[in-house]
Every structure is written in C-alpha cells, then in structure tokens.
Amino acid sequence: MKPTIRDVAKMAGVSISTVSRVMNSPESVVEAKRSRVLEAIEKLQYQPNAFARGLIYRKSFTLGLLIPDIENMYFAGIIRGMQDACVKLGYSLMICNTDRDKDRLLSYVDAFREKQVDGIVFASDILYPEYYEKLTACRIPFVLLSSHSDEFEVPSVEVDDEEAAYEAVKFLIELGHREIGMIGFNHVNSVSGPPRYEGFVRAMKEGGLTHNIEKVAYAEHRFEQAYHATHELFSAHPDITAVFCVADEFAMGTISYLKDRNILVPGQVSVVGFDNLRMANMFIPKLTTVAQPIYELGYRAAEKLHELLTTGSVKVPKEMMKHKLIVRESSRQR
C-alpha cells in the first residue's frame, strides 16, 4: 500500500501538520524536526498525491513570479521558460513586476499570499533581509532566479557571473586588444554587477593589463543609459579599442553611440555583450555575447520551486547553469 502522510508523521514522531509544513514552507520548521521528516519521506518513498494535496492543503496550483523590470528583454525569455515548465507541472503562472520598488514588492507578496499562490520565484533582485522576512512570515516557499543569497538559505539558480565575465574579457584580450573598457551595472542595487566587474578585473590582472581596471562606466538597465555611459567612457579614454558590456542592451546602446560618432564596430572598436537576447542575432552588427541559458534558467527555477513544494527541500541548493561565449560580428582581431 502506498504510504500516507500519516505514516510519515508516525515515523518521524511529529504531527501531520508538521509534515505538511515541511512540504509547504520548510523554513517554518526547526531544523531537527525537518530533517526527521525528510528522512521519513525518503525511507517511505512517500509521494504526495497532487490532487489530494490541493484539497488538503488548499494548494492553488499557481506559482508567482516577481521580476524587477518587465521592459528588460531578458525576462521575456525567463518567463517563457518558466511558463513552459509550469504547463508541464500543472501550475498557472502569475507574474508581477516590481520595478525594483520595495513597497511594491512587499505588497505583491501580500497579494500572492491572499491569492494562495503555492510558491514564488524571486528573480534578479537582491534578497534584502526585509524581503526574506516578509516571504518567510507569509510562509510562501520561494527560490531565487539569477540571484542568490549568502546570508539566507534559499535555493537559487543562476549562471557564474564572475567566470562568464572573465571569459568574455579574456576573449577580447586574446583578440589582441590592450585598451579595454567596460560598461557595468551600478553595484548598489545589482546582484550581478559586482561579480561581473570582478571577472573583468581578474582577466585584466591575468593579462597584465591592470591599467584598464579604472576604464569602467556604469549604467542602470537601459540602452539609453548605456549610450550615455559610453560617451563618458570614450570621453575619458578615447584610446579604447574594445568594450565589454555586462548586458546585450548595453552592447546595443554602446554600438548605437559609436555609430552616431562614426566609429566602426567592429572595424575600430569591438563590443561584447552578455545575455544572448533573442535580439542579439538580429542587431547590426550581430552581437558577440556571453549567452546565458535564459529559457532554461526560467524552466529550471519553476522545477526547483516545484521540487521544494513537493519534497520540502531541493537537492542542489545553489545551482549554476552553463554560460557560453557566442562569437558573431561585433568583435574582431585587433
């Protein structure tokens, strides 16, 4: 006979409601009890029946996604991947756009709780203690996407930003470039800004090109800002022959600026982006870029959240997905 939640509770020596909590908001159960429950689930090979779970625990079979900026093309791919996984796993997906606004984010968490969303994917934003506390208080299990937390134990899926940036810059050095600049994310409220800058610095140190470390201009998340940052960068360092941009949007803004100044890309300046947006292959010139597996990141985040919701934990708490440098037209041998 198939084991029931009652069997799990008995074996673990806890109440049924504790088992339920472990499955639904594991953070709310003390470590000792939690591991006893998880052990029992494993030993008994307990598999909660999805439909019964819905009836018993008022599951809504809806997942929530919090994204910081709907106009960023990066999230379009994320959403597509996450939605396909949701369809496969039997969830509806509801998306809320926080605009990186703290109050809006917190109120969306409330809205998700009222709507009895089963779990949340929290994308591309720093997990401030205030957010963590709110989510935990609402007892909504969640995972981080294109983000991670050193401070709290929250499952996450992302790429290795430092390594990816390092490889992009190393590629430019190997093309013979010696005067290399960077258009980076502001470090203040960006998850990936600091590690991508560190990757840039590592490549420079390794290449004996530390004089470039200061050749960085920062932008928020839009073309237009990257356009202006490029103006800053080239005004201060007109000798630059290659630019590493930490986003494809930035690369497009950079190329647009250079084009407006009649500077040829890649003839005079090479540009490498980051993300491999759907747009990257259609831009003129087509972008050389560090591809993130955008669709797969979204897909995997939904799977991970599902794993957390159904088993109470995840096998790989901090998962790194593979990036890949894609060489197209915007870069050239120096």
Added chain:
Amino acid sequence: MKPTIRDVAKMAGVSISTVSRVMNSPESVVEAKRSRVLEAIEKLQYQPNAFARGLIYRKSFTLGLLIPDIENMYFAGIIRGMQDACVKLGYSLMICNTDRDKDRLLSYVDAFREKQVDGIVFASDILYPEYYEKLTACRIPFVLLSSHSDEFEVPSVEVDDEEAAYEAVKFLIELGHREIGMIGFNHVNSVSGPPRYEGFVRAMKEGGLTHNIEKVAYAEHRFEQAYHATHELFSAHPDITAVFCVADEFAMGTISYLKDRNILVPGQVSVVGFDNLRMANMFIPKLTTVAQPIYELGYRAAEKLHELLTTGSVKVPKEMMKHKLIVRESSRQR
C-alpha cells in the same frame, strides 16, 4: 446623506444584488434593468466606497492581464503603462501569458476567477465567441486592448490600424517610391493584420500604384520570420525600393536581411515600421515608424476597466488613441 446601494436599487426598482451585478459584471444583467440601474446611479450620483465594496462584494483589488506573447517587446510597454495606472488606482496587477493557446487562455480565465480577480484586460488577441462566453460565464468584467469586437459589446482601446498603415504607406509614396512592398501579419489569427493591409491597399489605390497590392509577404510575430518573409518578398520582387512593415520587430528583421545581402537601408531600400518600440530609436539605422502610444494604451486600458468596475459601464465604448508617424533614419527620398 450619501446615497447607498439600497437607494439605487429602490429607485431602479430592482434588487440590491442586481445593482451589484450591474457594477461588477454588467453583461450578466439584461439591458432594460441595466439601463434603469445606471440611470439611478447617475441621478443619485451614487459612488460606491471602494473599501466597503471590497468587503461586500469580495473585491480583491487585483486586475488580470492576458497577453498573447510575453516575448513581444510591444507588451513590455503595455504592461508598464497598465501597472502605473494600477498603482494609481490601488490595484495589484497579475499578468498571464497565453501564447495564443486557446486552452491555456481558458484555463487562465479559470485561475483568475479562482483568485477573484476583479477584472481582466484582454490584449491583442481576437475575441473568439468561445472566449467571450467563458469570460461572461465567469462574470469577470473585461476590456479589450489593441483589439476590438464587432460581434460583442465589449469596451476596447486601440489605435486606428487602417488609418495608421495608410499614413505610413502614403509617406513612402510621397518620398517618391513607386515599387513598395509590405511585410504583414498573417490574417488568420491577427486582430491588426487585416486593417493594416487595408490601409496599405487604400494608399496604393489613391496613389495609382495598385500593381503593388500583391507585393506582400506574411510573417508571424518575430524578427526571424520577417527575415524569411523579406527573402520571399525580394526574391519575387527584386525591384522594390521601400517596405512597409506592420511591426518594428518586422522592420528590424527586414533590415537585418537586407544588410546580410549588402543592400543599403535607407540608401537602396527604405523601411518603415509600426509600434515605436523602445528599441526603434537604438536600432541601426534608427527606425522610421508609426508610433503607437504604447504606454498610454496600457494605462488607458486599466482606467477603462476601473471605470467599468466602478460604474458598470464606460463612457467611450470603442476608444481610439492617436498614432503618429516618426521619421528617423530608415527611410529616404527616392
């Protein structure tokens, strides 16, 4: 003393629940009763208190948005506008991506009903009878965005697609172009495909250039498809010197194709897009395009839905917002 719902019901000679239904899903009330109620609301200057409404009618102060394709950059601007209006009006916004999949759309309507969403904005898709019946059966008030219905009485907000396309093509004719092609939307499941084609045809007839009417290739909604459609178009009609694309995405795909064939834009071929995406001004060359007031369309749709939810009707059932031709670099005198 402020009038109450009871006063409205008394004056209209209907039950309180009928007044409530008129305010919350007017389609479910027969025309005769509905107009008596609306008259009474107007005469009494009845204004339902938002908070009380929430308690009495189980309002959730959440609006739902159904969009057909999250990867289409057009919707990013729509969502931003709609969200800003939601913030102003005190709603949360939940977005679901239907992928133009009938079953998915219907299941999202169910999800919205379960979550007690107050109303829905249904964007950019044909309102098939099946959808109308579902939404009406669920008693969720809704408005159409970048769509309209000739068949059903549903409030809508959009631009005048026929006129906008006509003006874009007329502009190309006035530049001296005589061999003009078009990259259009498939007519089968597109709301704006047929009227934009009609605008193209009208301009051709008016300009005595009816030989161009057959110079049309169709694409779904992506760059890549427009790229291939452009190949088709130029293979069949290599003499074309100007292309009207019914979307900026298509214009980018078209320009990318021409660039790959070493055909200069605008040197040899002029290209005009449609939408004025945020990207249009950063592309190379910058796109000449028919601007839709994308942000304002989203904003207005939320306001209209709010008007419907709070008053039971809308003052302007079929609202047209203004488009505007923006001339940039991708077009030139012949």
